[in-house]
Amino acid sequence: MAGTDPAETSHTAARYGVPQVPALHVHRPRLVALLDRSPSAPLVLVSGPAGSGKTSLVAEWVHEGAPGEPVGWVTFEDDDTRLWQALLDCLARMGLEPPRAMARPQPELLLGRTRLRTLAAAITGSERRWTLVLDGYELRSAELAAEVAYLLDHTLGRLRLVFAARVDPMLPLYRYRLDDTLVEVRASDLALTDAEAAELLRRCGAALGPDAVHDLTARLSGWAAGLRFAARALARYEHPERSVASVVAQDSNINEFLLAEVLRAQEPEARRLLLATCVPDIVWPELAEVLAGPRAGHGLADLARANMFLEPVPDRPGCHRYFPFFRDLLRAQLAYEDPERAATLHRRAAAWLREHGMPVRSVAQLAAGGLWVDAARQLVGDLLVVRLVLGPDERLVEIARRIPVDASDPHACVVRAALAVAAYDPETCAHELARARSALASVPSEATDGGALVLSLTLIDLARACTSDEIETADALVDETRAQLDTTRNPAATLAGAELEALVEVAAAIIALRRGALGRARAALSRIDERAGLPIRFAAAVVGYRALVDALDGQLTQAHREATRAVALADDAHLPPESRNAAAAVALALVALERDDATAARQHLASARTCRSLLVDPVCRTVTSGVIAHLEAASGPDEPVTARLESISTRALGHDPWLAGWLRRQAAELSVAHGRADQALRALDAIEPEDGLGGAVVAAAAHAEQGQEAALAESLDLARTTARPLPVEVTRLLVEGVRESRSKSPRHATPLLERALRLAAREQVRRPFREAAPSVRLLLADNPQLLSRHRWLAGPSAASGIRISPEPTRTAARRTPVVPSARATGTRRREDPTDLSELVVEPLTAKEQEVLGHLEELLTTEEMAEKMFVSVNTIRTHVRSILRKLGVNRRNSAVRRARELGLFDR
DSSP states (O other): OOOOOOEEOOSSOOEESOOOOOTTOOOOHHHHHHHTSOTTOSEEEEEOOTTSSHHHHHHHHHHTTTTOSOEEEEEOOTTOOOHHHHHHHHHHHHTOOOOGGGOSOOOSSOOOHHHHHHHHHHHHHSSSOEEEEEETOOOOOHHHHHHHHHHHHTTTTOEEEEEEESSOOSSOHHHHHHTTOEEEEOHHHHSOOHHHHHHHHHHTTOOOOHHHHHHHHHHTTTOHHHHHHHHHHHTTOSSGGGGHHHHHHHOHHHHHHHIIIIITTSOHHHHHHHHHHSSSSSBOHHHHHHHHOTTHHHHHHHHHHTTSSEEEOTTSTTOEEEOHHHHHHHHHHHHHHOHHHHHHHHHHHHHHHHHTTOHHHHHHHHHHTTOHHHHHHHHHHTTTHHHHHHSOOHHHHHHHHTSOTTOOOHHHHHHHHHHHHHTTOHHHHHHHHHHHHHHHTTSOGGGGTTTHHHHHHHHHHHHHHHHHSOHHHHHHHHHHHHHHHHHOOOHHHHHTHHHHHHHHHHHHHHHHHHHTOHHHHHHHHHTSOGGGOOOHHHHHHHHHHHHHHHHHTTOHHHHHHHHHHHHHHHHHTTOOGGGSOTHHHHHHHHHHHHTTOHHHHHHHHHHHHTOGGGGTOHHHHHHHHHHHHHHHHTTSOOHHHHHHHHHHHHHHTTTOHHHHHHHHHHHHHHHHHTTOHHHHHHHHTTOOGGGSSOHHHHHHHHHHHHTOHHHHHHHHHHHHTSOOOHHHHHHHHHHHHHHHHHHTOHHHHHHHHHHHHHHHHHHTOOHHHHTOOHHHHHHHHTOHHHHHTOGGGGOSSGGGSOOOOSSOOHHHHHHSOOOOOHHHHTOOOOSOOSOGGGGSOOOOOHHHHHHHHHHHTTOOHHHHHHHHTSOHHHHHHHHHHHHHHHTOSSHHHHHHHHHHTTGGGO
16 A cells, blocks of 8 residues: 655645656646536545546646645555555544544454544544545445445535545445535546647657547547557657557557456456457347346446446447457457357357347458358348448448458358449459359358348349440340349348349349430339438439430430439538449530530549449440540541541440440531531441431431432431430431521521520530531521520530621531630640540549649659658659559640649549
8 A cells, every 4th residue: 555655745735645747647627627626525536447547637636736725645556455544544644633542553444433433523623624535446345435425424524535446436426416516537538539649649759640649549439548558659650640550459568458457357257247248349238148148237337337448338228338449359368268259259249130130230240250251141141242232331341351362152252243343343243253153053052041142143243244244145134133033032132122123223224225225224213212221322323324314315404403413412421432423424524515515524524534433334434435525526626536436336336236326426426517428427327227326317417418418308207207315306407407498498497497496495405506517507607696596505604605607608618617616615635546435544543643733733753752751663653653544644744634624623
């Protein structure tokens, strides 16, 4: 027993045996003020776990003179039980003369009622107040607690006891709270705040940013001793912010402290309870009994009251959870002492969680025990693997990624395939599915979880095939998946029915889009119930594809509304750009193109490029390539652009004939706009008239430029009988007007031009006028009064409006189309014209984005390396990657290209 130091004096009151405040103690005025909240209170309790800073806080309070009267301090060792002897000795040192009856040493544990009255009379008879700090004393005896309470109640406020202990004293604390005669500082109060932790780290020489400080404080729950150990460890690292997680998990000082000061100090029964119940993240009372036997719930409540790094869970009566760092230590100790028991407890906890409707927690429980095959089987058995594709659920993704790559169980292969398809890696997905099918042959039918393994495999294969396989193969897989959903007996399929059906419908919609069957695609997407609680990422993709269908069909207002809603869903959920589906951004780009807003189109294309899905989605890639072609052709000669479009369409012809035809129609439209009718007709040769692309309309425009009236009439007759998007219908009316003006008179064309303008005005469609054939432009220029009634053609800004010369010569009109210049449209030519598909660049990483910002600042390689704390070679590697992704070969070109794409605006 300590506390025999000579008396110390200060400017306020004498201090007897009060320890000095540790050098690394962080000043905590908020807690000092809390301790001094009620100076007249006879009982002060500072209760917290080992290493939480109880002693240093009370010492700071005393040294600041807050008590206002003499203070005596008694420090108890672990085996000290002689409370009264220590208390009397301290009072004697402070100057209280004990009565003669109490002068001799008292070996008894209890003082007795007679001596208590005598001591109380001596205290009340003095003309001063006495404050005693009992540091480390655990008042567990009910009889002794009754004597302490008697003394406090009969000294008329002249005695104040300050308990600094790990365990609450067995006093009627509820009565003191009711009378407002108790001052408490609990474990939650003792937890260091971010600001206090930052000050501690600074003193230890470990400088961390605010985010890293918050991360460290959260991982250690503000535990003072752990933060001191971590601070000392981090001070040795060159880049401490990167090492926070590993230091908390692996620092030997933290673990040795917890083992020596906490775990080894427990009674065997309490130790067994700690090790048995550390397995789950949250310990429900019933689960505690499953793991540790009857009355385990009561035992946990006792441990929580003893500040055993265990706390009640808010809003869940009876539930407890360990502080993460202590829970991890207990799990490691359990696995070290008895690995078989550890595995059994993890499986037992996982089974209980699964039975009580918590499948994700159940899988996490298996992962926490390193039971990876069990975790993979449950991911598949409960069809949670589908959430990896739809969500993804970040917690499930983290678990799934930790499954060893060499695990050959078919369930593990299916899990890895799901991760691959969610990451837009169809090749890896196909490889893992092939491994799963091979391993499936050796799996007994009773081990397939009621068909969940086969159903999961098929669903993931469909998610891959809808964008990667030939259309007929993917279509057959849709039918197969629907048949399996109809016949499965797995209860999980019923619970996740809406999600599974939504996945099938989106796959069917993508396949329909590849066919050009816009009606079928719209119908499939309309069957998805957004109110079914779909994961946000998937719900945003569904809305994005609806927008893309509408945009391809010329319903621009509806497309813009739906695409904007999809973007808002992703924004509200804070989805990173690379994890989003590109359909919404591509739809917005197509809408902006049709409305002749080049700036907006480029911005939306830049957003689309950040989405990894663009790399594998043939529909989005095709539309993106077409939009880029129109933007580039507006700023210069179109020959390289149309040539690249036809090259891309040729490569797509085998897999996706309709998409190839859509690209050829774009090439033909550009050729007509630039007066090359023969080139346009060659591009249209491969387009079937009835495929809904509107090829007959573009052919009619080409024939009109050639003056071939018979072919023009035939094409227009065909165009009237086939479905076509609204912008193509506008073009048809304009070409009909040209025919009428030639065969009859210009005034007969006016009603057709008026119809075209009114139809276009519904959706603010401007591109057919800007890219009109020379003969159409001439006809429009001959009707200035008609154009003056449609001011909306000026576009979203004067720079991008339709400009038609009021008095063009017919010869010039036939020879050269009037198109906005590069300066007028605000667009620029690409530097690398080798292949239009290269314009769909990979998204830049965070580090590449940072280097790109330094390139804009004109920093040298060496300056960037110094600023980013990396080597010069690393900077050069980042620069090379940026140049490759942006399709340029010089740094200044990369900066210009990034500005065009809006990469500096994020």
